[in-house]
Amino acid sequence: MENKLKILICDDNIAVHESLSAYFKDENMECVSVFDGAEALDKITNGHFDVIILDIMMPKMFGTDVCREIRKTSDIPIIMLSARGEEFDRILGLELGADDYITKPFSPREVVVRVRTILKRLKPQNASQISQRCIVIGEMTIDVEGYEVKVSDKKLKLTPKETETLIYLAQNRNKVLTREQILNRVWGYDYFGDTRAVDTLVKRLRQKFPASDKGFEIKAIYGVGYKLEVHP
Incomplete structure (x- = not known):
């Protein structure tokens, strides 16, 4: 019997819990509800969840601080x-390591779709869906199916969207990809039409690589996008 996906909903508004829980239950997902930031961090530290729905403005501890703490040890x-819905909130959330951002009021169905999209990207793909199972560039090895990245045999702790971006760049090495192309591939839909989300994600991705020469570089192409340039 397949285990149910487990979702942690962290929000101080009971109506949010009621609406999301009803939809997730219909999708055969299990939900756990918490109502403040401190309780959220405690649940995450002491339990296993497949996805976290995290409100920014919560009592005791802001969601941004919870996200920052989670990312020290986990890529959930x-x-x-x-x-x-301010621009500052969206970019700040991505800088801290969030995989997606939804502005209230929202459709519970939209949240379920986004959860499904994220989890689908984490599942192993069959041979017809990927061009390579393993990509090796310089000191970096990417296990495309396992969503695992190693540099000099050391595993990097990347979020799903960071990994997806790196795979896309690596599959198109030495080719310039526009921000719109990356946005569409990694998010899978129009992310508020805001291509700065790509800049934030790539900046965060670069920071996770060791400072030494790795045999490649993620280069920004002014006014266009990015490319993974392989050193000769």
């Missing part, structure tokens, strides 16, 4: 919620 997918 995180979808952040906010009632404000």
